Amino acid sequence: xxxxxxxxxxxxxxxxxxxxxxxxxxxxxxxxxxxxxxxxxxxxxxxxxxxxxxxxxxxxxxxxxxxxxxxxxxxxxxxxxxxxxxxxxxxxxxxxxxxxxxxxxxxxxxxxxxxxxxxxxxxxxxxxxxxxxxxxxxxxxxxxxxxxxxxxxxxxxxxxxxxxxxxxxxxxxxxxxxxxxxxxxxxxxxxxxxxxxxxxxxxxxxxxxxxxxxxxxxxxxxxxxxxxxxxxxxxxxxxxxxxxxxxxxxxxxxxxxxxxxxxxxxxxxxxxxxxxxxxxx
Ligand SMILES: [Zn+2]
Numbered sequence: 001x002x003x004x005x006x007x008x009x010x011x012x013x014x015x016x017x018x019x020x021x022x023x024x025x026x027x028x029x030x031x032x033x034x035x036x037x038x039x040x041x042x043x044x045x046x047x048x049x050x051x052x053x054x055x056x057x058x059x060x061x062x063x064x065x066x067x068x069x070x071x072x073x074x075x076x077x078x079x080x081x082x083x084x085x086x087x088x089x090x091x092x093x094x095x096x097x098x099x100x101x102x103x104x105x106x107x108x109x110x111x112x113x114x115x116x117x118x119x120x121x122x123x124x125x126x127x128x129x130x131x132x133x134x135x136x137x138x139x140x141x142x143x144x145x146x147x148x149x150x151x152x153x154x155x156x157x158x159x160x161x162x163x164x165x166x167x168x169x170x171x172x173x174x175x176x177x178x179x180x181x182x183x184x185x186x187x188x189x190x191x192x193x194x195x196x197x198x199x200x201x202x203x204x205x206x207x208x209x210x211x212x213x214x215x216x217x218x219x220x221x222x223x224x225x226x227x228x229x230x231x232x233x234x235x236x237x238x239x240x241x242x243x244x245x246x247x248x249x250x251x252x253x254x255x256x257x258x259x260x261x262x263x264x265x266x267x268x269x270x271x272x273x274x275x276x277x278x279x280x281x
Contacts, residue, residue, distance in 0.1 A: 004019050005020045005022070009040075016193060018064045024124050026052065053078045081109070083139045086137040132169065136167065148186070150191075152190070153191045154177075169257075174211075213254060220235060232251055255276050265277055
């Protein structure tokens with residue numbers, strides 16, 4: 001049994017709000033506690049009722065997914081699971097992490113890895129699929145009994161994921177989308193937005209969307225030397241102004257990926273204000 005509780009933190013970034021999922025009936029795993037809001041905590045407690053919450057799993061350590069972990073943990077003593085790359089994020093400066101939406105207070109009890117299986121006494125099973133890109137510690141969870149794939153921010157419903165270097169990596173992100181091709185789940189349950197009924201069509205759309213962006217960037221750079229911001233102005237038509245800084249970061253992630261493949265160059269170090277060009281143009 002899988003249930004969704006939508007947190008009341010809707011915004012341009014979080015869409016209708018962060019989704020918290022509960023798996024199980026008498027023994028429960030909670031996926032992504034969500035933001036630290038009293039009403040959300042109450043909704044989670046009401047949904048759990050008399051059942052036993054034994055596991056808290058997070059798809060990645062962005063604050064809108066993890067902030068409530070501590071409060072729930074206080075009530076239940078459940079074990080908190082996150083991918084082991086969560087530890088390597090800690091090597092970055094705290095201010096940079098905070099600025100990028102990473103939860104600096106998040107504490108995990110048990111690290112998980114690709115293909116690990118988390119089981120309950122009541123018979124449900126959750127398989128870990130490491131999907132770095134949006135963040136290095138990002139994982140999807142396959143709830144095998146329900147033929148459901150919980151995709152966190154790797155695949156959202158209603159918007160595409162922001163990839164913000166240095167924490168986000170476009171090369172990894174596209175590889176992680178390809179990793180989900182050919183899987184057998186029948187529904188995707190994203191971290192934001194409602195369920196997606198045709199997983200493989202959605203995954204294909206996401207890959208094509210990124211390849212299309214890549215092509216737009218390359219053609220804009222043919223014969224021109226441009227900054228990520230100038231590229232956003234050229235490419236992202238009709239984008240609401242508050243989303244422009246995020247689009248600029250995603251364009252930078254594309255540029256770094258294209259540089260690694262020798263298709264784009266810059267005259268300085270790659271950063272948000274550098275200028276980029278096509279060496280082959
Ligand atoms: Zn996120």
